[in-house]
Amino acid sequence: MRIGITCYPTYGGSGVVATELGLELAQRGHQVHFISYSQPIRLTEPQPNIHYHEVEVSRYPLFEYPPYDLALATRMAEVAEIYELDLLHVHYAIPHSVSAMLARQMLGCDHARTRRHLPYVTTLHGTDITLVGADPSYLPITRFSIDQSDGVTSISSYLKQRTLEVFEVRTPIEVIPNFVNCDLYERTPEVMQRRSEYARADEKILVHLSNFRPVKRIPDVIEIFDRVQKQVPSRLLMIGDGPERSRAEWLAVNKGIHDKIEFLGKQDRIHEKLGVADVMLLPSELESFGLAALEAMACEVVPIATNEGGVPEVIDHGKTGFLAAVGDVDTMANYAIEVLSDDAKLKRMGEAARASAQARFCASKIIPLYEKHYRAVLDRSS
Ligand code: GMT
Numbered sequence: 001m002r003i004g005i006t007c008y009p010t011y012g013g014s015g016v017v018a019t020e021l022g023l024e025l026a027q028r029g030h031q032v033h034f035i036s037y038s039q040p041i042r043l044t045e046p047q048p049n050i051h052y053h054e055v056e057v058s059r060y061p062l063f064e065y066p067p068y069d070l071a072l073a074t075r076m077a078e079v080a081e082i083y084e085l086d087l088l089h090v091h092y093a094i095p096h097s098v099s100a101m102l103a104r105q106m107l108g109c110d111h112a113r114t115r116r117h118l119p120y121v122t123t124l125h126g127t128d129i130t131l132v133g134a135d136p137s138y139l140p141i142t143r144f145s146i147d148q149s150d151g152v153t154s155i156s157s158y159l160k161q162r163t164l165e166v167f168e169v170r171t172p173i174e175v176i177p178n179f180v181n182c183d184l185y186e187r188t189p190e191v192m193q194r195r196s197e198y199a200r201a202d203e204k205i206l207v208h209l210s211n212f213r214p215v216k217r218i219p220d221v222i223e224i225f226d227r228v229q230k231q232v233p234s235r236l237l238m239i240g241d242g243p244e245r246s247r248a249e250w251l252a253v254n255k256g257i258h259d260k261i262e263f264l265g266k267q268d269r270i271h272e273k274l275g276v277a278d279v280m281l282l283p284s285e286l287e288s289f290g291l292a293a294l295e296a297m298a299c300e301v302v303p304i305a306t307n308e309g310g311v312p313e314v315i316d317h318g319k320t321g322f323l324a325a326v327g328d329v330d331t332m333a334n335y336a337i338e339v340l341s342d343d344a345k346l347k348r349m350g351e352a353a354r355a356s357a358q359a360r361f362c363a364s365k366i367i368p369l370y371e372k373h374y375r376a377v378l379d380r381s382s
Contacts, residue, residue, distance in 0.1 A: 001374060002031045004079055006072065006100070007091040009040040012211050013291040014125035017155070017178055018091040019043055024181070024367045026050045033079055035088075037068065044268060053079050069095035069102075076103035080118050086378060087150070088120040089370075093128040094138055097145035119150035119381045121373065124159055124173070126288035127215070130309075134166050143167045151377040153370075156310030159288040174373055177313070178289050179366035182358050185298035187275035187350075195276045198262060204234040204340045207277035207301065209270065209292040210284075212242025217306075219244070220283040220329050222251045222261070224304075227333035229260055232340045236261045237277060239270065275299035278346055279336050285326055287311050293321065298357040300350035304335050314361075320353040 003025060007018030019040040022032040026049035033051045034040055043052065055075045057066045076088055076099060088103065090096035100120035107118040122145070127133075133142040146152055146169050153176045154160040160173045199205050206225055210216040225236040238248065238261060245263065252258040267273060274280075280296035282305040287293075290311045293303040297314075303321035305311050315321035322335035339346050 001025075001087070001371075001378075002033070002083060002085045003374070004033045004035050004076060004083075004085045004088040005091070006035050006076065006088065006096045007040060009034075009036045009038045012125075013178075013289070014092045014123075014128075015040055016042055016291060017125070018089075018123075020179070020181065020363070021089075021367070021370060022050065023047060024363050025370070028367065028371075031083070033083055033085060035072070035076055035079055037072075041266075041268075051083070069099045072096070073099040073102035073106070076100060077106040077112075077118075080107060081113055085118065087374060087381075088118065089123065089374075090120060091123045092125050093122055093142050093146055094132055097122045097149060098141055101145050101148050117381050119377050121151040121153065121377055122146055122149040123176075124152065124154040124163055126155075126159065126286075126309075129159060129163050129166060130286060130288065139167070143169060147171050150381055151373055153373060155289045156313050158310035158313065162288075174369075176366060176369045176373065177361060178291050178294060179361050179363045180291075180294050180298045180357055181271075182298050182354075182362045182364075184271045185274065185295050185357075186271075187300045187354075191272060191275035191299070194273070198237060198276060199235040200233075202233055204232055204279070205237060205277040206234060206279045206281055206336065207237045207239065207274065207296070208281045209239040209274070209295070210242070210282075212240050212244045212248070214244060215285045216242075216244065217283045217285055217326070218248045219251055220327065220332075221281045222248050222255065222257075223329040224281055224283065224333045224336065225261065226255050226257055227329065228336045228340065229257060231337045234260070234340065236281075237273075238263045239265075239267050239273065241265050270295065271299070274301055277301045278340060278350075279304060281332070281336070282306070282311075283324075283326070283329070283332060284308065284311075290314050294357055294361055297321065297353035298361075300354045302339055302346065302349045302353055304332050316352075316356065320349065320356045 007015045019042040057071045307323035317323040324331040
């Protein structure tokens with residue numbers, strides 16, 4: 001198939017999922033065309049069957065708000081015509097779904113070189129539904145563009161349910177969970193060798209990975225680590241960057257634990273780093289899925305997260321990780337202390353986490369579900 005993929009290229013899990021999906025599809029022989037304003041962050045090296053088309057937005061003085069969604073729709077329609085795309089797959093409803101809808105209309109009108117129906121699939125990820133899309137100013141257009149989609153998928157059952165409640169959409173929503181490349185995300189001996197770059201042999205390593213937005217409750221990460229390091233010799237790695245970073249840095253300084261925390265900023269090749277850790281902290285206000293927790297699990301890192309949204313669909317409490325109420329930093333710290341103080345339990349849970357990631361969320365299991373979804377959309381559209 002020839003597939004156009006659009007996502008937010010630089011921030012967040014939806015862009016990561018879209019990029020990894022594109023890479024996996026390309027490896028399976030599909031032609032994948034990324035259409036976005038910037039090259040997706042995980043698209044680091046040239047790959048066969050992968051193409052990238054940048055969307056240029058004209059900055060005319062009259063445009064206080066340059067219309068990216070229109071420029072995107074135009075580029076989608078162009079790329080679809082020139083490269084004879086079979087379908088568009090957009091990640092995150094706003095504004096991508098609206099742009100795809102316009103592109104579909106453009107290809108269906110008399111001006112199109114070859115007039116035809118260009119189907120689009122919308123994948124819902126999280127705040128496009130739970131926050132942004134439910135904002136009264138965005139809700140009607142989000143609902144409309146989801147309903148107009150030729151196919152709709154959501155990354156967890158929780159998100160599907162929320163979408164039905166908030167948007168009352170009529171188009172059927174198929175749950176296709178997020179996935180991880182289990183061959184890449186693995187705790188290898190080479191990864192373990194890098195442990196000494198971050199901690200002494202007698203210290204445990206905790207990690208946090210996110211875009212440091214308020215929804216991630218970054219200060220809770222510091223609060224939890226503060227409690228843990230008083231009981232267990234340990235270090236904290238903070239991977240990522242965003243608006244809450246300096247607040248966290250100051251909190252660490254004020255607590256006198258800044259020297260035990262390394263803020264690594266945005267990182268490439270996460271799979272080479274995650275496996276050095278023992279435990280991942282993900283105390284978010286809400287996660288529709290929690291991709292970072294899944295990536296940690298694949299690397300045998302035990303996740304400690306909040307019992308919200310789609311996270312319980314990923315983590316089996318007490319077996320493959322731990323779940324606690326939002327803001328309950330004491331309980332999350334106690335879980336971390338418990339597992340970090342018992343090497344046998346840490347190993348057992350790490351192995352169970354990887355086994356669960358492999359059995360339920362491996363790319364090799366999930367990508368065929370997307371291919372099947374595309375085929376069904378194309379069959380309905382022909
Ligand atoms: O909704 C967001 O926060 C943005 C979105 C993104 O683009 O990063 O994150 C969501 O999608 C991820 C990938 O599917 C999920 O793993 C995250 O749980 C989800 N975030 C939230 O629901 C807060």
